[in-house]
Amino acid sequence: EVTITNNEQGATVYYTTDGSEPTTASESFTGESKTLTLTTTTTVKAMAAIKGKDNSRTVTATYTKAAPAATYENIAAFIAAAPDKKAKLKLTNALVYGNKDNRSIFLHDGTAMIQLYDGKNGLPAAIKYGTRVTATVEGTYKLYYGQDEVDTAVVLGEPVITEVATPYEGQEVTAAEVNDGMVGQQVTVKGVTFQADKLANKQVIVKDGETSLTIYNSLGVTLPTEFRTDVKANVSGFVLKYVNKSGVVSMQIIPEAADFVTYIQDLTKAATPTLTEEGEFEQSREVTITNNEAGATVYYTLDGTDPTLESDHFTGESKTLTLTATTTLKAMAVIEGKQQSQVAQATYTLVLATPDVTFAQAAIELPMGETTVPTNALTTNSDGAVAYESSDESVATVAQDGTVTLVAPGFTTITATTAATAAYQEGKASYTLLLLSGDGTWEHPYSPVDVVNSTKIEDKTEIWVKGIYVGCPTKTDNGFKEASDDDASMALSADADNTTMQNSVAIQAIDKTWRGTFCGTSNVGKEVMAFGPKAKAFGRNGLQQTSKITHTSQKLTIGQEGYATYYSSIPTLIPEGIEAGIITKAENGHLDIDYKYNAGEFVPSATGVLLKGAKGEYPLVFTKSSTKSPANNLLHGTLTDEETTAPEEGKDYLFYKLSLDSNGQNLGFYWGAENGAAFQNKGGHAYLAVEKTANAVKGFSITDLETGIHGVSGQGTAQGGAVYDLQGRRVQKAVRGIYIQNGRKFFVK
Incomplete structure (x- = not known):
């Protein structure tokens, strides 16, 4: 559908759809607009005619019907064609390797593997690991760091999805056998060793001899937080080729499930015991030593020394200990016919209890002119001494009994700190205090600090705000950039030397004519007043238009x-x-x-x-x-x-x-x-x-x-009759200037 808009009120618009010039005999309409439905490539021409004016110039637009998108019957055909324009790919019973946040889906239809990519996270969540899908996908081909991809992929219509058993079966290979001819295949790589115990940038290297492979968590699968580096392992997933910006090729294994790794135990060494995860605790904590070697005896110490055969020990599946002090626990397993296990170690740190410290009110806001602050009761279970402080003593000071004295309008935070004791660690509580500098009227405008911190100024209330023009707002809450003459928005701060979002607001120009009139380097440091609804005109995140504005110096x-x-x-x-x-x-x-x-x-x-x-x-x-x-x-x-x-x-x-x-x-x-x-x-x-x-x-x-007076009679006054100035005010003595007497003007040199 295309629309012809009539920009001349009362005019008749004449138009053609065959490319010919319109005349007053052509198709026509009156009113604001007319919408045409086009089904083929069409050239539309139109002109406006109205009595008393020349006909308008003819405007022309051509609308070209796009050719239908190409369709490919399988993934291999799509990759071979590599279409750079939108094309359709038919997926038939394709096995889904994984779905990352509905943004990236890897799948294989038996001919090849491909990645569906949608940067807007709009791919169906139901297409996931453990399913097969039959569907039509639309997008363009992209080779992304060596990966074949359907870019800006869209699934057309409803996909047919069936459940399949997991984990997927794959061929067993060695690291040396993995090559780019296996891209997209399910494999289990046997006998590799992890080169680090944790992922770094979603990847970890495994090796078998001199051959390295990268385990890359491209699908965001929840993987183990730690990997064993002391034993060999088998890892499963699908093969992917990665080509970096320098053209260097590396082979990757992409895990599809959390249980992608199986460790091959060293039969000459007992399994290492597992300890409860270390960390801090208050008062007391129970920790458990788990025996991972059936029939073994576990020896342990609580003083940080390595256990020996003379240390405390137990047999069975586990032992639970109650700790009441900071303790370093070490444990090893011993069984006949195997070497002693590695020593497991964890430290549990006793910390003082965290006290409960709270104020009755989280925030206090006072109107302009208020001189006293209401009591804000502090409640705590700590027996430590309490100290108070104000974050901005130019706004308010606080005595050590919690009494607050107002100094000037502004925003500050009142903090109470309870000292550490034998039972409790240091505790803190705070509340914000805002004394408004105005009431939003022209005579008493709010400051940017008022607008940013007030919870009582309603979002739709129209208010005047006065601040200092300090620069151009950025798109984040981190501050402002230096002003330029191309800016169409400005940041107003309560303090020219402190341009944080806590004391500033961002406003947008009424229109582009502000550039140079209001915004720009020559106006930085000047006071500006702006008027509009609070939430719309003075938003912190993103700029909105004000309805009125003035430089106070203009x-x-x-x-x-x-x-x-x-x-x-x-x-x-x-x-x-x-x-x-x-x-x-x-x-x-x-x-x-x-x-x-x-x-x-x-x-x-x-x-x-x-x-x-x-x-x-x-x-x-x-x-x-x-x-x-x-x-x-x-x-x-x-x-x-x-x-x-x-x-x-x-x-x-x-x-x-x-x-x-x-x-x-x-x-x-x-x-x-x-x-x-x-x-x-x-x-x-x-x-x-x-x-x-x-x-x-x-x-x-x-x-x-x-005045209705014409002509000047000459110098001096006539005899008789009151004398007036040009504003109609009676004067007692005419000094230099023009005056009126008896209906005529005269001037005095």
Whole structure:
């Protein structure tokens, strides 16, 4: 299915599916979109038409029907063809050697062995050791370190699975007989010796004379934790060839079950006794010596010396001892006709009991302005002395009776430590203490420490958070990387010198226009405030978008005259005391100004506006908004210092900037360059662009427009009548500037 989307509201879309150019006689539709179902290779062309506009350009897309995947009847055929595109492999009664986490399955269908691999762990768990499977598998061929593989394997449909007896029968061979012609075969390699007693990187080497083989636990089978290196053994599994990056070939035996090894006892030496696993214990512990040689006598010691025929001993299957102190136990078996066994050894270490130490509350969170910390009772069964400490004494201190004194908002951990005694080892308990620095309002924003550690700020609560921009968040919880001008996200920390996740939050840009505006090296170290729901906007793991944001150092400035222009690529909140207007008409020296954006509303992105309000600096707050810029606005702008440009190509415009007139009297929009030519506009500000006509004027007075007064009468005041400034405030004495008296303006030099 393919969809044609109509991007022109009210338009009719004409389209063809035979590759020809669409006309108004072609198939058509109105509305938002139309979905077509294609069954063959098809070229779709479409255009939009609407009254009053030229037809859109024609868009073209070709959809090619893929050829069916090749099918191979057995594994050998699949390997021989080595398809590099998706192909199907039929498995018929294939014997399953093992399944590693539904990610890797080895199997053999009688013609060859192959590995099914799915990096997403999506292979059926039922296809496992002890089964045969009949199924169709889809994927591509890959030779992975010498192993034949169906890469990105998918089992199509329901496989037919039957149970078979285990362990699988295989031929008996020597290590020297194992070669790459036996890959995929079940074997039992006889008479090898383990070269290490444990796996390292899932593998261990076995040898028979000069021949080495690798036992590799590719299937993740639960194998013995230790291997005997003193006797020979038989090992079972299937043969695999491994080729490393340097091209060196080694032969591997892949175990399919935990009992893959059988040891061949040395008939000249008695079997070594087995001891309970060594380790630490409290108070007392029972340990058992197990006699592994029928009819033998086991001699043992408890003082770390090697046992002799004069040592304590027993006959029978086992003996259990009760230990109450740190003890090294050694044991050997003796029987007529064999050599004494090797000496088994284990050390059991007595440790002091672990005390129970707990606080009544695991965490205490206090609101902004709180001055006292409630009692948090400590309970312990230890008789040791208790000492208290605070992890951050700039937040709170703690007396040795557990009383906590608040110092400043922040997060700290209060820890109680019980001293070691004759009966108990040292014990610890702790609880976290958070004194919030704010309440999430604009006036009292939360700090990043509050957001990260609070359990009472609900995830959906919309809050203001203030922090210091310290860098770019990483994808882990380990900290942040150095900021760059390409970043679209930022890390806010409560402390510019301590950028750990415990005192920082990560936020994401509203859109890509943040790059350079907010993020970037020039802004590092500045305070930033952001607004949004706690869990979504200030998540520790992964970044989400905030709904509002501001650099506390960024301001809107209204000058003495009470006006300014503004332009931004990001939707901007109108502060209290300010209203923003667009200019919808500029004719005959008169402007029509629509103050359509009031305090608390957002000016859309890429919208030039005229700001009106009292002189002063106001916070710049940005948001993400889908509101479109008004189409009838004559105000335009630039993001950086650059030359003004025509709103529409092919038309002549006159360009005006907000300024006083040439007499320094009337505020308005006047030519920014001679004859109204393009001029260098200041970044972040708007300019007026008016199409050139025969009646063009050099400027438009805002002062006249706002007061209804036209013209300046001259210097000084007239006799009689109150005097007002341009904001309508009555003044007692007119000093240098422009004033109003009796409905007319005058200026004082």
